[in-house]
Amino acid sequence: MSSATTAIEAPPAGAAARRLAWRQAEVVERIAETPRATTLVLDVPDWPGHLAGQHVDIRLTADDGYQAQRSYSIASPPEVPRLALTITRLERGEVSPWLVDEARPGDRFELRGPIGGYFAWSVAAGGPLLLVAGGSGIAPLMAMLRHRAASGEAGRAVPARLLFSSRSYGDIIYREELERLGSAPGGLLIVHTLTHERPPPGWRGHARLIDSPMLAEVGFPPAAAPKVFVCGPTPMVEAVAEAVVSLGHDPGRVKTERFGATGGR
Amino acid sequence: MIRTRGFTGRSRANADEQRVPPGQYVTDDFPVLSAGPTPHTPLDRWTLALQDGGSLVGKWTWEEFQALPQTELTVDIHCVTKWSKLGTVWEGVTIDDLLAAAGLEEPSAPHLMAHCDGGYTANLPLEDLLDGKGLVATRFDGEPLAPEHGGPARLLVPHLYFWKSAKWVRRLRFMEHDEPGFWESLGYHIYGDPWREQRYDGD
Numbered sequence: 001m002s003s004a005t006t007a008i009e010a011p012p013a014g015a016a017a018r019r020l021a022w023r024q025a026e027v028v029e030r031i032a033e034t035p036r037a038t039t040l041v042l043d044v045p046d047w048p049g050h051l052a053g054q055h056v057d058i059r060l061t062a063d064d065g066y067q068a069q070r071s072y073s074i075a076s077p078p079e080v081p082r083l084a085l086t087i088t089r090l091e092r093g094e095v096s097p098w099l100v101d102e103a104r105p106g107d108r109f110e111l112r113g114p115i116g117g118y119f120a121w122s123v124a125a126g127g128p129l130l131l132v133a134g135g136s137g138i139a140p141l142m143a144m145l146r147h148r149a150a151s152g153e154a155g156r157a158v159p160a161r162l163l164f165s166s167r168s169y170g171d172i173i174y175r176e177e178l179e180r181l182g183s184a185p186g187g188l189l190i191v192h193t194l195t196h197e198r199p200p201p202g203w204r205g206h207a208r209l210i211d212s213p214m215l216a217e218v219g220f221p222p223a224a225a226p227k228v229f230v231c232g233p234t235p236m237v238e239a240v241a242e243a244v245v246s247l248g249h250d251p252g253r254v255k256t257e258r259f260g261a262t263g264g265r
Numbered sequence: 266m267i268r269t270r271g272f273t274g275r276s277r278a279n280a281d282e283q284r285v286p287p288g289q290y291v292t293d294d295f296p297v298l299s300a301g302p303t304p305h306t307p308l309d310r311w312t313l314a315l316q317d318g319g320s321l322v323g324k325w326t327w328e329e330f331q332a333l334p335q336t337e338l339t340v341d342i343h344c345v346t347k348w349s350k351l352g353t354v355w356e357g358v359t360i361d362d363l364l365a366a367a368g369l370e371e372p373s374a375p376h377l378m379a380h381c382d383g384g385y386t387a388n389l390p391l392e393d394l395l396d397g398k399g400l401v402a403t404r405f406d407g408e409p410l411a412p413e414h415g416g417p418a419r420l421l422v423p424h425l426y427f428w429k430s431a432k433w434v435r436r437l438r439f440m441e442h443d444e445p446g447f448w449e450s451l452g453y454h455i456y457g458d459p460w461r462e463q464r465y466d467g468d
Contacts, residue, residue, distance in 0.1 A: 019465075067266075068272075098269070108267055118447075
């Protein structure tokens with residue numbers, strides 16, 4: 001018992017911290033997800049592994065030595081050796097246009113991680129799991145759903161729901177894969193909402209910004225004590241987190257990740 | 266260093282290496298980053314406390330806090346997620362004035378933990394907060410600090426990465442020995458100097 005306890009303790013104070021090293025990532029595949037979003041599949045030698053929900057820093061270097069760094073969530077689950085990053089092109093962006101439009105198989109850049117252990121989930125942590133995504137905020141939540149799907153019986157035992165807000169039908173990232181995941185047996189409910197364009201005929205999702213009634217309908221009751229992960233643009237995350245808390249969920253179980261529209265990514 | 270084919274980056278004309286730390290880019294927006302929901306503590310229930318060991322050595326209601334000397338600071342801020350924002354204007358009470366108001370001539374311990382609504386914590390060397398370097402800020406850009414940016418009051422320690430400028434601060438606790446706060450326990454650097462690019466543990 002005591003040795004098991006010791007094994008999970010933090011390293012002793014004064015232990016030399018190992019620096020999170022920059023590694024060379026090579027693009028092996030690009031997948032056009034939507035008109036604005038592209039997934040890059042990366043080969044990263046000696047990748048130490050990650051938890052679903054964590055992110056990486058990437059660093060691009062121009063010919064004159066100028067460098068730019070940005071952070072991106074990992075969309076691939078821990079079970080897959082190659083890392084997938086899904087990037088949305090930002091107007092006036094410096095790094096995202098290169099990643100979305102320019103990067104080709106064989107291109108290389110630097111990457112380090114995994115970073116962040118708070119906005120992270122594994123099947124071992126249990127559920128129920130309530131995921132709320134806006135736009136490319138789906139990426140870290142997709143890593144969780146892919147991890148859940150890769151975990152067989154243990155994954156299916158975790159009730160999970162995804163509420164996913166996209167601008168239009170054509171902007172739904174991972175739409176086909178989500179359809180497959182949602183129709184497979186095993187306790188996953190996926191509900192979409194479209195915020196900027198009229199839904200196509202036969203649409204079964206919602207067509208408004210995520211609000212309290214929608215969260216009450218799709219989410220679990222507070223008594224079920226779901227683990228809640230919210231990721232998207234700041235106004236959406238602020239509104240959703242506030243609504244979830246007002247519905248009676250413990251703020252301590254609501255974890256948020258935001259990408260600001262900084263024009264810089 | 267490996268070159269990235271076809272990557273040119275922004276114009277170098279505006280790059281100010283004296284002002285923008287390595288790996289940062291300048292934004293005009295004010296991005297929001299928090300680990301959880303934004304707390305909303307009503308001002309009539311808000312207090313700020315100073316704690317030394319087991320005892321409370323100072324405590325102010327919102328009104329009492331507003332009556333303390335107010336200082337305006339114009340500073341550049343640097344977030345570990347890579348954005349920097351230049352020339353931001355803050356108003357609040359310096360830690361020096363706070364200690365003086367509590368009748369503490371000498372700080373009683375070399376480290377400090379900021380405790381916040383929502384359970385967030387951040388650790389800092391006290392020295393980094395003294396001599397006008399640290400503020401408990403309640404106003405940004407001439408307006409009351411918005412809740413999503415840490416209002417009603419946040420710590421402001423602009424020479425460290427911005428996660429050290431703890432949002433929704435309610436209690437400052439002196440510590441004899443340094444301890445990691447929230448992000449510091451999750452792989453982020455214990456000190457966080459942007460000029461030495463101390464983003465993560467071991468940097």
